[in-house]
Amino acid sequence: MISQATMSQQHGAVRRFATAPSQAVSLRSLFGGQPLETFETGMAIFWEGDDARHVFEVVEGVLRVFRILSDGRRVITGFLYPGDLLGVSLKDHYLYTAEAVTRTKLRRYEHGRFQDEINRSPELRPQLFACLCDEMAAAQDQMVLLARKSAEERVASFLLVIARRLGGEQKHPVVEIPMTRLDMADYLGLTIETVSRTMTRLTNCGVIAPSSRHAIVVRRLGQLAVLAGEADDGDNHAAGAGAIQQAVWPN
Missing domain, CATH: 2.60.120.10 (Jelly Rolls)
Incomplete structure (x- = not known):
């Protein structure tokens, strides 16, 4: 989606459908x-x-x-x-x-x-x-992700989408990431090494942290949005993103 509002995107895989309770047919x-x-x-x-x-x-x-x-x-x-x-x-x-x-x-x-x-x-x-x-x-949104965003922006966007979808309104959402690094790489148009290196950098910078084997906690949701390229300079300042310089990893 997404901002990528969703992740099931192309060729007949459609997103969650919302139906008002008053509708008898859904x-x-x-x-x-x-x-x-x-x-x-x-x-x-x-x-x-x-x-x-x-x-x-x-x-x-x-x-x-x-x-x-x-x-x-x-x-x-x-x-x-x-x-x-x-x-x-x-x-x-x-x-x-x-x-x-x-x-x-x-x-x-x-x-x-x-x-x-x-x-x-x-x-x-x-x-x-x-x-x-x-x-x-x-x-x-996926076309923009692959065509215009750096590796770090792609990974950050991916995590941000999942956090927004599964984490609700939590300040520090804990989100399950059951897919493998290879899955992430094949979705983001990157190599496994690039995905792993970027995830490690986000962890070392305190933006995310491991929660379990297949889950992370997003400690700085605003900063994650900045790194995903979804915030303006004001948001960037508010999120404290100046402490982290955005890296562009080679594919």
Whole structure:
């Protein structure tokens, strides 16, 4: 997203859908009666090029969506969290591979039925349209991230997005990062060494700190925003960013 409001970004992987309590019909309600399916870490939900037969709701866990380039390189286009939809596309085949980062629980809905429900429901159409608009905005943010931001800005932006999404309004949010350094590198267009070096620098500067094996605590949220390139000079001063000079690591 994001600022990258979200991380599930491109090719039919849409962000969390918000529905007012007063609405009797919601996108979420379509999946309510469907059974839960469990996918263990590393399992694929579907592969790029498979027939697009189902739309999925993420109930628990984290997914990565990616494509494989002609030279064999993997490009991760987003990460999906509980509340996200997966597989929403007008295409007749999936444009990416979806794989479980952690043990994941999903509900699936037949793609044709999903389209029929959207077409016949005046309540569902604007909800889906809002999701797709969020997806487009997130894809644009990702383009800016890869095209214009330095390595440190990319890593900081990535952490900031997760902190804002999972940490709520906490002053020092503790956020889970279940993806590997390789996942982060393939998402940010960097090498593993660059990601690891930048994470170490952010830790040494006191911006973040380890909380557990797969979690960090963001100790200086304002400064993280500065390093992500999302604050003006006034915010920069207020966050005390003058104590840390921004580094641009080679790819």
